[in-house]
Amino acid sequence: MLPVLRVAFFIALKDIVRGNRWASVLTVVLITLTFVNLVIVSGILVGLIESSSLANRVRYSSDILLTPPTTKSYIEQSAAIISLIERTKGVVHYSTRYAEPAIITAGYKTKLNPKDAPDYARAIVAGIDPVRENDLTGIADKVIEGRFLKPNEFGTIVLGSNLLYKYIPIDSPGLQTLDIKGVGEKIRLEVGDNSKELVVVGIIKSKVGEIDQRMFVNANELRPLIRRNDLNVDEIAIQVASDLDVLQVKEALIAGGAEKFARIQTWEEAQPKFIQDIKNTFALIGAIIGSMGIVASSITIFIIVFVSAIVRRKQIGILKAIGINSNAIELAYAIQSLLYGALGISLGMIISFLVIKPYIDANPINFPFSDGIIATTWSSTLARIIVLFVATLCAGYIPAKLIVRKNTIDAILGK
Amino acid sequence: MLIQTKQLTKTYKDGKTFITALGGINLSIKKGEFVAITGRSGSGKSTLFHQIGLIDKPTSGTLIINGTNALILTEKEKTSFRLKHIGYIFQDYALIPTLTALENIILPLLMAGISRAKANTIAMQTLASVGLEGREKHLPSELSGGEQQSVSIARAISHNPTLILADEPTANLDNESSLRIMNIFKSLKSRDITVIIITHENEYAKMTDRIITLFDGRIEKEEDN
Numbered sequence: 001m002l003p004v005l006r007v008a009f010f011i012a013l014k015d016i017v018r019g020n021r022w023a024s025v026l027t028v029v030l031i032t033l034t035f036v037n038l039v040i041v042s043g044i045l046v047g048l049i050e051s052s053s054l055a056n057r058v059r060y061s062s063d064i065l066l067t068p069p070t071t072k073s074y075i076e077q078s079a080a081i082i083s084l085i086e087r088t089k090g091v092v093h094y095s096t097r098y099a100e101p102a103i104i105t106a107g108y109k110t111k112l113n114p115k116d117a118p119d120y121a122r123a124i125v126a127g128i129d130p131v132r133e134n135d136l137t138g139i140a141d142k143v144i145e146g147r148f149l150k151p152n153e154f155g156t157i158v159l160g161s162n163l164l165y166k167y168i169p170i171d172s173p174g175l176q177t178l179d180i181k182g183v184g185e186k187i188r189l190e191v192g193d194n195s196k197e198l199v200v201v202g203i204i205k206s207k208v209g210e211i212d213q214r215m216f217v218n219a220n221e222l223r224p225l226i227r228r229n230d231l232n233v234d235e236i237a238i239q240v241a242s243d244l245d246v247l248q249v250k251e252a253l254i255a256g257g258a259e260k261f262a263r264i265q266t267w268e269e270a271q272p273k274f275i276q277d278i279k280n281t282f283a284l285i286g287a288i289i290g291s292m293g294i295v296a297s298s299i300t301i302f303i304i305v306f307v308s309a310i311v312r313r314k315q316i317g318i319l320k321a322i323g324i325n326s327n328a329i330e331l332a333y334a335i336q337s338l339l340y341g342a343l344g345i346s347l348g349m350i351i352s353f354l355v356i357k358p359y360i361d362a363n364p365i366n367f368p369f370s371d372g373i374i375a376t377t378w379s380s381t382l383a384r385i386i387v388l389f390v391a392t393l394c395a396g397y398i399p400a401k402l403i404v405r406k407n408t409i410d411a412i413l414g415k
Numbered sequence: 416m417l418i419q420t421k422q423l424t425k426t427y428k429d430g431k432t433f434i435t436a437l438g439g440i441n442l443s444i445k446k447g448e449f450v451a452i453t454g455r456s457g458s459g460k461s462t463l464f465h466q467i468g469l470i471d472k473p474t475s476g477t478l479i480i481n482g483t484n485a486l487i488l489t490e491k492e493k494t495s496f497r498l499k500h501i502g503y504i505f506q507d508y509a510l511i512p513t514l515t516a517l518e519n520i521i522l523p524l525l526m527a528g529i530s531r532a533k534a535n536t537i538a539m540q541t542l543a544s545v546g547l548e549g550r551e552k553h554l555p556s557e558l559s560g561g562e563q564q565s566v567s568i569a570r571a572i573s574h575n576p577t578l579i580l581a582d583e584p585t586a587n588l589d590n591e592s593s594l595r596i597m598n599i600f601k602s603l604k605s606r607d608i609t610v611i612i613i614t615h616e617n618e619y620a621k622m623t624d625r626i627i628t629l630f631d632g633r634i635e636k637e638e639d640n
Contacts, residue, residue, distance in 0.1 A: 018513040323498025409471040
């Protein structure tokens with residue numbers, strides 16, 4: 001076996017170095033582009049949802065989200081649970097939120113005819129501690145107009161961008177938005193039977209539905225409106241130290257008895273199921289597009305090698321005539337394909353991971369519902385490398401085998 | 416005897432008709448003999464050559480080379496047999512264009528399991544023996560026709576075969592180069608190597624020990640020189 005390998009490597013390497021350079025360059029470029037296509041296309045498709053999912057975690061749910069059990073309208077014993085959270089190892093930040101359905105109305109003072117349709121929208125109003133919330137989610141960075149709430153400030157409100165017509169200019173009976181300029185406008189907030197006039201001080205756009213669909217006021221402002229005097233809240237979001245497993249903290253909270261009064265979900269569990277479904281679907285679409293790329297590239301490599309082998313039919317016959325084992329000749333083509341594959345994949349890795357991915361990470365693609373990044377894992381990349389290697393190997397080996405197995409005299413005479 | 420054929424025939428099918436290229440060749444060639452096969456175009460000399468070289472399969476008959484019944488060997492065994500016992504020289508030199516003169520000679524040596532260093536030494540010595548010292552790093556495209564044929568001979572003799580088959584080795588060469596090549600073949604007699612050449616040039620055929628003339632797929636005459 002050793003002489004076969006030695007001769008195969010000898011022929012393959014000399015052929016690469018001294019053979020048709022354009023065919024070599026074409027093959028390597030083809031493999032490089034196929035690899036980039038495999039990684040980037042599916043990476044962007046999955047990344048679209050991945051970044052949406054990540055933003056939901058960072059800006060809304062954090063690592064663990066506590067919400068009321070389905071039979072309750074708020075988290076009972078919130079004070080005790082907060083005390084448990086503060087005692088739990090690994091908790092970095094937490095934020096409590098009141099969250100109630102509300103109606104906001106604009107232009108009510110200037111409406112001339114009482115029969116004219118009011119400018120209103122229904123949404124969840126969140127009562128928060130602005131400092132704690134910003135420490136947890138960095139939400140203040142997402143204010144695109146005006147400013148975020150100040151601690152203990154009264155009479156102010158921050159609106160999610162999806163509640164304003166100017167950010168969602170869609171005329172649909174099912175979509176309620178306020179047709180106001182934005183910061184500085186006065187609106188009326190109605191929660192149950194209570195209402196209050198507030199000044200819009202900021203607009204938030206985070207591309208997280210849960211945030212952009214909400215409005216934010218200071219917790220102290222909201223509590224009297226919802227008549228909640230027992231300090232029980234509706235949501236508690238918890239950030240866990242990066243070196244700790246989220247599940248460990250969740251289990252600690254369950255062990256502390258928090259599960260009796262709240263539904264405890266990790267960030268993944270708290271995400272809408274359709275996000276995971278879309279992620280899987282996009283991964284499948286990416287795999288299909290990538291597979292087509294592999295097939296197209298394999299066929300092209302097959303043709304390049306086949307033409308090359310046909311052109312060298314006589315040379316292959318001569319090699320056999322002077323006693324070179326047919327396995328060595330076939331292996332020489334396979335080695336060439338593997339070397340082209342290794343070079344093409346290496347270049348593809350460099351382009352994908354040292355050029356395109358860092359660029360997209362620094363300049364995410366601006367999609368309406370997320371900042372598109374390229375989502376890749378080492379395991380999926382390794383799987384793609386193996387698939388492309390096998391495809392390249394087959395595309396190089398099969399045509400060589402077809403030519404080599406021809407009768408020696410036919411090969412020499414070019415029949 | 417190094418080669419013995421009995422009633423060796425080769426028939427081709429061309430459409431619906433059968434063409435007899437070899438019509439029962441009985442031939443014996445001794446070890447160390449230098450033989451020329453001549454004949455007109457279409458006389459069957461190349462076909463006989465390909466049968467003896469084991470690169471084509473006869474339709475019937477017997478072919479014994481160096482005591483081995485060559486017709487029962489598999490394709491892989493034939494390749495291995497050629498590597499050990501036969502050196503091939505083609506009319507158009509048939510060198511691998513991506514290999515230098517030295518590398519063309521090294522290739523079958525590596526296949527025979529000889530180490531790279533030893534193969535290098537043997538190849539250098541063989542190149543020197545055919546008068547190509549200093550040309551070892553040249554690609555075939557950088558060598559003249561005569562030099563390429565010398566490399567081809569060096570490749571054929573480097574692994575010490577018992578039989579050299581040369582198909583019109585002087586056809587593309589000038590007189591001076593042709594004579595040099597023929598003298599190399601003659602010198603192989605001292606190493607007990609059997610050389611069979613196909614040629615239609617009488618001048619060079621007369622330099623061999625024996626001339627076998629074919630006509631219509633049969634031996635027309637055999638004459639010793």
